[in-house]
Amino acid sequence: MRRRRPLAEIISALTYPLHVDDITALFDPRYSSKQPRARVTKVVREGPRTATIRFHAPPGWREHQAGQWVRVGVEIDGVRHWRSYSLSTAPGQDPAITVTDIGQVSGELVRRVRRGDILYLDPPQGEFVLPEHPRPLLMITGGSGITPVMSMLRTLAGRRADADVVVLHAARTRADALFVDELDALAQSAPNVQHMLWLSGEQGRLDLTTVDTLDRLCPDWRDRAAYVCGPEGMVADAERLWADEGAGDHLTMERFNVSRVDGPAGEGGTVTFTRSDREVAVDGATTLLEAGEADGVALPSGCRMGICRTCLTKLDAGRVRDLTTGEVHGDPGDLIRTCVSAPAGDVQLDA
Ligand SMILES: Cc1cc2nc3c(=O)[nH]c(=O)nc-3n(C[C@H](O)[C@H](O)[C@H](O)COP(=O)(O)OP(=O)(O)OC[C@H]3O[C@@H](n4cnc5c(N)ncnc54)[C@H](O)[C@@H]3O)c2cc1C
Numbered sequence: 001m002r003r004r005r006p007l008a009e010i011i012s013a014l015t016y017p018l019h020v021d022d023i024t025a026l027f028d029p030r031y032s033s034k035q036p037r038a039r040v041t042k043v044v045r046e047g048p049r050t051a052t053i054r055f056h057a058p059p060g061w062r063e064h065q066a067g068q069w070v071r072v073g074v075e076i077d078g079v080r081h082w083r084s085y086s087l088s089t090a091p092g093q094d095p096a097i098t099v100t101d102i103g104q105v106s107g108e109l110v111r112r113v114r115r116g117d118i119l120y121l122d123p124p125q126g127e128f129v130l131p132e133h134p135r136p137l138l139m140i141t142g143g144s145g146i147t148p149v150m151s152m153l154r155t156l157a158g159r160r161a162d163a164d165v166v167v168l169h170a171a172r173t174r175a176d177a178l179f180v181d182e183l184d185a186l187a188q189s190a191p192n193v194q195h196m197l198w199l200s201g202e203q204g205r206l207d208l209t210t211v212d213t214l215d216r217l218c219p220d221w222r223d224r225a226a227y228v229c230g231p232e233g234m235v236a237d238a239e240r241l242w243a244d245e246g247a248g249d250h251l252t253m254e255r256f257n258v259s260r261v262d263g264p265a266g267e268g269g270t271v272t273f274t275r276s277d278r279e280v281a282v283d284g285a286t287t288l289l290e291a292g293e294a295d296g297v298a299l300p301s302g303c304r305m306g307i308c309r310t311c312l313t314k315l316d317a318g319r320v321r322d323l324t325t326g327e328v329h330g331d332p333g334d335l336i337r338t339c340v341s342a343p344a345g346d347v348q349l350d351a
Pocket residue numbers: 069083084085086087097098099100101102103104105106107144147148231254255256257303307308
């Protein structure tokens with residue numbers, strides 16, 4: 001049977017050497033048959049190191065659920081880097097990300113991106129979303145961890161104005177706290193929204209290792225659907241506390257970063273990227289993703305920290321060490337996260 005050629009393929013053949021994207025981009029740079037792109041419509045400074053970047057949803061964009069994140073691609077010196085960012089607006093509004101400058105890609109977004117620039121995007125994803133049925137809520141956030149919660153609160157403000165929500169946001173100083181005026185205004189206008197700002201510069205770290213602080217600030221915290229997003233230590237403490245109190249089912253967490261375990265690196269080995277026909281010697285501290293990229297193998301990636309699972313790649317042979325736990329694992333056919341896996345002996349990857 002003759003295979004029907006997709007329209008993009010036919011146009012590509014007719015327009016060679018230009019790709020169909022090059023032609024369509026002349027009319028609308030947001031169009032791409034392969035990779036959605038969005039045009040930045042506004043950049044709002046939220047603080048000395050933070051900016052909200054709004055963009056027009058690209059054609060065919062699936063509306064996000066409040067709390068979800070997108071993979072954003074940014075070109076720096078001709079290389080496209082991908083990172084994950086939570087959407088901070090409510091569904092139905094033009095999407096936006098709110099980025100704090102802490103490194104290479106966030107720095108580029110906060111300091112250089114302007115109205116009219118084009119960003120590369122993947123569809124929204126993530127499980128850190130509002131519960132389907134109304135419940136009293138407790139949102140605990142630290143630093144930029146407020147961004148997905150902002151999307152939830154903006155959504156609730158439009159759809160469930162009587163929602164019972166306690167927001168406990170930790171920041172070093174009031175000047176560092178994001179969206180603080182909007183949160184205060186929301187708490188004043190919505191009868192059941194309470195906003196508490198925890199200033200760690202004055203009050204010390206928000207302690208979630210024991211029940212004391214929560215019992216004092218939100219006595220019914222065990223009964224609420226709790227959402228925690230913030231620094232790694234805060235999320236880990238919350239996970240332990242809710243589990244110890246038998247309330248683990250009430251807790252939903254989002255991590256923005258994950259540390260690697262300390263200690264000596266493993267042995268490393270020879271990594272074969274079977275489909276790319278490449279072979280490279282890799283030490284036990286280098287991830288398979290880094291090794292592949294350095295050798296010119298195109299591997300998918302997103303957060304590069306073991307969270308988003310964009311980098312899952314099939315293991316054909318060998319075992320790998322998970323650099324976030326130290327665990328050595330892997331059977332042929334397993335999907336492994338190349339961004340946090342180093343070879344533990346010789347490895348073959350389906351890439
Ligand atoms: C699901 C998800 C949602 C996210 N949402 C947001 C968001 O809404 N706003 C936002 O600003 N960022 C968010 N991030 C973090 C973001 O993806 C990047 O990790 C961050 O911007 C740093 O990237 P970079 O290239 O600037 O820094 P890099 O140059 O890659 O890293 C700089 C250093 O900072 C460390 N690091 C990375 N992320 C963090 C972090 N969050 N806290 C502390 N140290 C870190 C790295 O380990 C590295 O040592 C999110 C991450 C995930 C996984």
